[in-house]
Every structure is written in C-alpha cells, then in structure tokens.
Amino acid sequence: MRAKKLMGWQALFIVVLVSVTYHFTLTEGQDYDFDGDKKKAAAPPPEENNCNGIFLSYVFISREKEFPHLKNATAQAWAFKSVATILNAGEKDLKAWKMYIGFQHKEILVSAGGAVIMDGDDLPAFVGNGTYLSGYPQADLKTAIETAGDLTQIQAEIQLEGTQFGLKPPAVPMPKTIRLVNDGFKCPAATRKGSSVFVCCVTDPKFKANITKTKYMPRQNGDLTIVYDVLQAFEGNYLAQVTMDNNHPLGRLDHWNLTWEWMNGEFIYSMRGAYTHKRDYSECIYGPAGKYYKDTDFTPVMNCEKKPVIADLPPERKDDEKVGKLPYCCKNGTLVPTTMDPSKARAIFQLQVFKTPPNMNRTAFFPPQKWKINGVLNPDYKCAPPIRVMPTEFPDTTGLDAYSTAVASWQVVCNITRPKEKASRCCVSFSAFYNDSVIPCNTCACGCKDTDTCNQNASPLLLPPEALLVPFINREEKAKAWAKMKHRTLPKVLPCGDNCGVSMNWHINSDYRKGWTARVTLFNWEDINFEDWFAAIEMKVAYPGYENIYSFNATKLPQVKNTIFFQGLEGLAYLMGEVNGTNPQTDPRVPGKQQSVISFRKKHTPGINIVKGDGFPSKVYFNGEECSLPKVFPTGAAHKSHTNLLPVIFLTIITFVLMTDHLS
Structure with missing residues (x-):
C-alpha cells in the first residue's frame, strides 16, 4: 500500500515537472517569436543625428578566406560583405544620387544590390582604385519632412559583396574615403570608427545651381548625349525613341554599336532606323516573356537578349517604308563632329518595347541600364546611368506653331576617356630633315598579346625613312641593317611592333629664318577604308604661327586649345585600306596613304626652337581617337x-x- 502511495507521489511529481518545463519552453518560444529572428540593428552614429545634409556610411560586415589558400598574405583572396548607406537628412530632395567609395585593397566587386557602377561596367568589376555608384532602382531620395520620416523613401542601402586581397585579420579592409559626388555639395574628410566610415556632406553655399521649377533633373552636358524618350504608352508595351548627339568638336563614331541591359525582362519587338546584330527569339520563348505571352508568335520579334547590340542601318534603307523614314537615321553608323557636318552629328532610331509582369501598367517605365557605345578606331566613351529629365518637346510636323511632348524622358551622358598607355588605336612617328633616322611609333602603342615573344618594354628601333612604307613584319631586316650601319647595339630580344591600325608620320621638312614646314603622312594599315576621315594636332608653341596646309582642308578650332583640325579635300575624303603589293608572293602589302605639307610663320612665335621639339605636335587625333606619341624627338x-x-x-x-x- 505504501509502495503504491509512493508511486502515486512520484507520478504526480513527474506530471508537475513536465508541466513546468513545457510552460517554461512555451514562454521561451513566445519571447523568441516576439523578438524576431533578426539581430537588432546597431544604433546609428551620433553624427547621423547631427547631420543637416546627406549622410553617407560604409560598414564592413564580414569576410571569409577564399580558395586557393596561400601562405603569401598579400596574395590571399578574401570574400567580403559590407553595406553602404546614403541618407537624405536635409531639407531638399536629392536627385540622381552619386556616391564614391575609395576602395584600396585590389577589390573586385561582385554584386551591388541597390546601385549600379556609373561608368556602365559589368560585374564583377575591378574597383581597387575606387568606384562611383549611382542608385538603381531608387535614384532619388526624398526628405523626411515630406515623407514623415519614411526610411524607404529617404535612404538607400547598397549591399556589397566582392573579393579583396591581402590585409589578413585582425586588420579590417576599409576604403580610404567615401563622399557624395553630386553637384552643389561639399564633403569633409570621412571619419572612421572601427569597421565603419561615415561623412556628412552639406550644401555648398558658393555653388550656383541652375534654378529649375520642375521635379526633374536638368539636362547635362557631355561629349555624347543620348536621350531615351517614351513616345507612346500602352498596356504591356511602349514605343521609345533614342536620339544620340555628338557634341565634342573632336568626337567621332564609325559603324557605332550601342548596347544596354534590360533590368525587368523587357524585349525589343520591332525597330525603325536601326537593327540588332542578333535576331534570336529563343530567350523569349524560354524566359519570362514566354510564360506570359503564351499564345504569341515570337518569330517577328527583333531581339530577346538582355544585352542587345544595336547598329545603324545603311543609307540605302533610309527611305524604306518598314524600317526607314526617320530623320537622321541610316548613315551606316557614322557620327561626326558638328565642325564637319551638323547633319551627321545626330542619329535617331525607334523601338517597340514589350514588358513582362509585374510591370505591365502603362505608366510603368524602366529605362535600360549600363549603356555602352563604341566604334571602329574611335575614342572610348564611358556612359553614366540614365537620369529622368523633363519630357522632350517635339515641334509640330505640320508646320503649326505648336509642340508635343514625350510621355517620359531619360538622358544618358557619355564622355571620352583618354586612352591608357599601350591601349590606343593610332600612333605617330617623328622624323626631320636634320636627322636621317626615323623615330617610329612606340612599342605596343596599340597593345600587345601576352603570348608575344618579342620585348614589350623595349624602346623601338630607329628606322631608315623608307621602312615607314612597309608593314612592321617586313621592317625587321631593314631595322637590323640600319642599326649595323649606324653602329648601334641591338637588344637580344627585339621590341614588338606598334600594332596600330592607323599611323601618322610628322616630318620637319624645312626650317628657315621666317618660317618652317612639316610634312604630314597618314597610313592606313587596316583592310577597311575610312570615309570622311579627319585628324587634329595640338601645337603648344607653334599654333599662333600656323599659315596653311596645302592638300587638306584645315581650320583652327577655337573650342579646343592650340588645335588645328584638318580633313581630306572634296573627292579625296577616303583613306583607303591596305592592299596587296604588285607581286603578293614577294612584295609586302601597301598601306593606304594621304599626305600634305603644312607651313608656319615665325613672326608670331618669336624664340621658337624647332630642334628642341617646338615643331612637333603635343597631341594628335585621328577620327577622334588620341594617338600614341613618341617619347623623344629627333636629335639635331x-x-x-x-x-x-x-x-x-x-x-x-x-x-x-x-x-x-x-x-x-
């Protein structure tokens, strides 16, 4: 009996224990659910609360060692995560925000959620020298005053992931600085505290901004401006027009190719005034478009690529009823400066864009991002992201004193970048009547392959004048013989060639008491012809003394300092391509060539010293591309x-x- 009673108490004890444990567990679970599974955000620095402007911050989160694991700490790669934040703590809206992050540890950016790289580079991108980011899709930041402090409208967060090298723990890989790069703001030096860096940028009282009464950004100036206009809007698709204007006095594009990236599943149904190089609709059938447009025949579709490559139509399609009949279209991809021909400085084409869910509303427009444009032997352009601008106005086509406006407009600004060393597309050689050797184009002036066995860093060998007329592969024996004749030592490994498609020889022809002359010779080593070519030279000292050029049309450019612009005479505007020699089996190929003499007076340039280099150009351009110049002048x-x-x-x-x- 007593044993049964004891067992009863034991059972009661177990029941009570289980009940208490269950209650305790339930209480813990309820507390856990109430708090959420997210870690509490760190309190913002007090400087944020005291900022009356734009507050920027960069917070390093974590990193992890990547393969391969190396003993050399400086070569070790680390995967890092960080967050950059931009907060509008001021009293005015911030339009099209732009932020600079001064990375300094050979970083490679793999993803940037909430932003795009401003120069249009694709990810992954090397950003070890710093990079500029702009907001996408949230490009504008409103004020707390007009949004009741809604962080989703006044703040943008950029989730950054990438790879950095060296700087092993416990050191923290932080950027040198961060700053806002929008006009009208000034930023003090950024402050670093532990694994974060921040700065408060305020309006610059000295900055005089153009006063605008619209909610859009004013249109910007640039070497090449592109406007993306929505002309007609429908449920699920819209008609857009792209207008490109060449604004640089030396800018040019030949056979231009334009590309961008659709960000929301759009595709090009049809085009007028241009075409895409690839007409493959398989990406529509197997992508989001195919799921939505189930009963649509995609065979007439122009292009379904996320990154289409668009080109201009040839002139014979200008009056085509289906793809032509647009002003400024169909010039075979030629955009020249207004100094040459204003009618050829603009290009226009139209495209019918189809959208995919959830952006089917007729007022939902997302212009493509990451714009890039290039040509054949032309300067490199870097394009900023599109910014929303005041809708474009179009004059009435019937002649009435009226105008219509686009539904929406965005502007893309592209600027010419100076070519890096060994990355040009044209080069210059120097020679003079007082020296029988020619200083050829720089070694690898237009690049060399990693597999080349020649010396990519050696100075080029001096040449006899006649060697300029043959391709580089046929110059080696002439260069060796010339070095032997002049008693010069040859390197064990001979230097590489210039690898340029176009070259110019600048030869000092004469130097007398009242003036001097030079002979300009252009060589085309490409297979293609250059129609309506132009060149330009910057003469720092001799410019005021320019007198005449005899076989070209030339003019001084007031917009570009100390620069003389010249082009072929009417009927002689073709620089022909390279052709076979008389006997292709034995004779070297012959370049296309054009030549003229240019004369200068010394009256307006007292003290000019031709031999010391005053008679040689300091910059040379061909079709807008800045050419590589020799580093020395002929000795005199x-x-x-x-x-x-x-x-x-x-x-x-x-x-x-x-x-x-x-x-x-």
Missing part, C-alpha cells in the same frame, strides 16, 4: 652645328684680320 646635332658654325667662322676671320694687322 648636324642642324645645330650648322647654325653654331657661323659665329665660329666669324670669330676666326676677325682673329685672322687682327693678327694680320698686328704682324704688319
């Missing part, structure tokens, strides 16, 4: 000795006369 020992011999002879005669008088 013979020329100088001829000049300095006169006072020596005069002094000798005077001495002889005086001695004769003394002896007599």
Whole structure:
C-alpha cells in the first residue's frame, strides 16, 4: 500500500515537472517569436543625428578566406560583405544620387544590390582604385519632412559583396574615403570608427545651381548625349525613341554599336532606323516573356537578349517604308563632329518595347541600364546611368506653331576617356630633315598579346625613312641593317611592333629664318577604308604661327586649345585600306596613304626652337581617337652645328684680320 502511495507521489511529481518545463519552453518560444529572428540593428552614429545634409556610411560586415589558400598574405583572396548607406537628412530632395567609395585593397566587386557602377561596367568589376555608384532602382531620395520620416523613401542601402586581397585579420579592409559626388555639395574628410566610415556632406553655399521649377533633373552636358524618350504608352508595351548627339568638336563614331541591359525582362519587338546584330527569339520563348505571352508568335520579334547590340542601318534603307523614314537615321553608323557636318552629328532610331509582369501598367517605365557605345578606331566613351529629365518637346510636323511632348524622358551622358598607355588605336612617328633616322611609333602603342615573344618594354628601333612604307613584319631586316650601319647595339630580344591600325608620320621638312614646314603622312594599315576621315594636332608653341596646309582642308578650332583640325579635300575624303603589293608572293602589302605639307610663320612665335621639339605636335587625333606619341624627338646635332658654325667662322676671320694687322 505504501509502495503504491509512493508511486502515486512520484507520478504526480513527474506530471508537475513536465508541466513546468513545457510552460517554461512555451514562454521561451513566445519571447523568441516576439523578438524576431533578426539581430537588432546597431544604433546609428551620433553624427547621423547631427547631420543637416546627406549622410553617407560604409560598414564592413564580414569576410571569409577564399580558395586557393596561400601562405603569401598579400596574395590571399578574401570574400567580403559590407553595406553602404546614403541618407537624405536635409531639407531638399536629392536627385540622381552619386556616391564614391575609395576602395584600396585590389577589390573586385561582385554584386551591388541597390546601385549600379556609373561608368556602365559589368560585374564583377575591378574597383581597387575606387568606384562611383549611382542608385538603381531608387535614384532619388526624398526628405523626411515630406515623407514623415519614411526610411524607404529617404535612404538607400547598397549591399556589397566582392573579393579583396591581402590585409589578413585582425586588420579590417576599409576604403580610404567615401563622399557624395553630386553637384552643389561639399564633403569633409570621412571619419572612421572601427569597421565603419561615415561623412556628412552639406550644401555648398558658393555653388550656383541652375534654378529649375520642375521635379526633374536638368539636362547635362557631355561629349555624347543620348536621350531615351517614351513616345507612346500602352498596356504591356511602349514605343521609345533614342536620339544620340555628338557634341565634342573632336568626337567621332564609325559603324557605332550601342548596347544596354534590360533590368525587368523587357524585349525589343520591332525597330525603325536601326537593327540588332542578333535576331534570336529563343530567350523569349524560354524566359519570362514566354510564360506570359503564351499564345504569341515570337518569330517577328527583333531581339530577346538582355544585352542587345544595336547598329545603324545603311543609307540605302533610309527611305524604306518598314524600317526607314526617320530623320537622321541610316548613315551606316557614322557620327561626326558638328565642325564637319551638323547633319551627321545626330542619329535617331525607334523601338517597340514589350514588358513582362509585374510591370505591365502603362505608366510603368524602366529605362535600360549600363549603356555602352563604341566604334571602329574611335575614342572610348564611358556612359553614366540614365537620369529622368523633363519630357522632350517635339515641334509640330505640320508646320503649326505648336509642340508635343514625350510621355517620359531619360538622358544618358557619355564622355571620352583618354586612352591608357599601350591601349590606343593610332600612333605617330617623328622624323626631320636634320636627322636621317626615323623615330617610329612606340612599342605596343596599340597593345600587345601576352603570348608575344618579342620585348614589350623595349624602346623601338630607329628606322631608315623608307621602312615607314612597309608593314612592321617586313621592317625587321631593314631595322637590323640600319642599326649595323649606324653602329648601334641591338637588344637580344627585339621590341614588338606598334600594332596600330592607323599611323601618322610628322616630318620637319624645312626650317628657315621666317618660317618652317612639316610634312604630314597618314597610313592606313587596316583592310577597311575610312570615309570622311579627319585628324587634329595640338601645337603648344607653334599654333599662333600656323599659315596653311596645302592638300587638306584645315581650320583652327577655337573650342579646343592650340588645335588645328584638318580633313581630306572634296573627292579625296577616303583613306583607303591596305592592299596587296604588285607581286603578293614577294612584295609586302601597301598601306593606304594621304599626305600634305603644312607651313608656319615665325613672326608670331618669336624664340621658337624647332630642334628642341617646338615643331612637333603635343597631341594628335585621328577620327577622334588620341594617338600614341613618341617619347623623344629627333636629335639635331648636324642642324645645330650648322647654325653654331657661323659665329665660329666669324670669330676666326676677325682673329685672322687682327693678327694680320698686328704682324704688319
């Protein structure tokens, strides 16, 4: 009986224990659910609360060692995560925000959620020298005043992931600085605290902004401006027009190719005034478009690529009823400066864009991002992200004093970038009448392949003048013979060629008391012809003395300092391509060539010294591309000795006369 009673108490004890444990567990679970599974956000720095402007911050979150694991700490790769934040803590809206992050540890950016790289580079991108980011899709930041402090409208967060090298733990890989790069703001030096860096940028009272009464950004200036206009809007699709204007006096594009990236599943149904290089609709059938447009025949579709490559139509399609009949279209991809021909400085094409869910509303527009444009032997352009601008106005086509406006407009600004060393597309050689050797184009002036066995860092070998007329592969024997004749030592591994498609020889032809002349020769080593070519030279010292150029049309450019612009005469505007020699089996190929003499007066340039380099251009452009220049000038020992011999002879005669008088 007692045993049963004891067992009863034991059972009761177990029940109570289970009940208490269950209650405790339930209480813990309820607390956990109430708090949420997210870690509480760190309190913002007090500087944020005191900022009356734009507050930017960068917070390093974590990193993890990547393969391969190396003993060399500086070569070790680390995967990192960080967050950049931009907060509008001011009293005015911030339009099209732009932020600079000064990365400094050979970073490679793999993803940037909430932003795009401003120069249009694709990810992954090397950003070890710093990078500029702009907001997408949230490009504008409103104020707390007009949004009741809604962080989703006044703040943008950029989730950054990438790879950095070196700087092993416990050191923290932080950027040098961060700053806002919008006009009208000034930023002090950024402050670093532990694994975060921040700065408060305020409006610059000295900045004079153009006063606009619209909610859109004012249109910007640039070397090449592109406007993306929505002309007609429908449920699920819209008609857009792209207008490109060449604004640079030396900018140019030949056979341009334009590309961008659709961000929301759009595709091009049809085009007028241009076409895409690829007409493959498989990406529509197997992508989001195919799921929505189930009963649509995609065979007439122009292009379904996320990154279409668009080109201009040839002139013979200009009056085509289906794809032509647009002003400024169909010039075979040629955009020249207004100084040459204003009618060829603009290009226009239209496209019918189909959208995919959830952006089917007729007022939902998302312009493509990551714009890029290039041409054949033309300058490199870097394009900023599109910014929303005031809708474009179009004059009435019937001649009435009226205008219509686009539904919506965005502007893309592209600027010419100076070519890096060994990355040009044209080059220059120097020669002079007072030196029998030619200084050729720089080694690898237009790049070299990693597999080349020649010396990519050696100085080019001096050449006899006739060697300029043959391709580089046929110059080696001439260069060796010339070096032997001049008693010059040859390197064990000969230097590589220039690998340029176009070259110019600048030859000092004469130098006399009242003036001097130079001979300009253009060589085309490509297979293609250059129609309506142009070139330009910057003459820092000799510019005021320019007199004439005899076989080209030339003019001084007031917009570009000390620059003379020239092009072929009417009927001679073709720079022909390279062709076979008389006997292709034995003779080298022959480049296309054009030549002229240019003359200068010394009256307006007193003290000019031709031999020391004043007679050579400091910059040369061909079709807008800045060419690589030699690093030295032809020496003028013979020329100088001829000049300095006169006072020596005069002094000798005077001495002889005086001695004769003394002896007599």
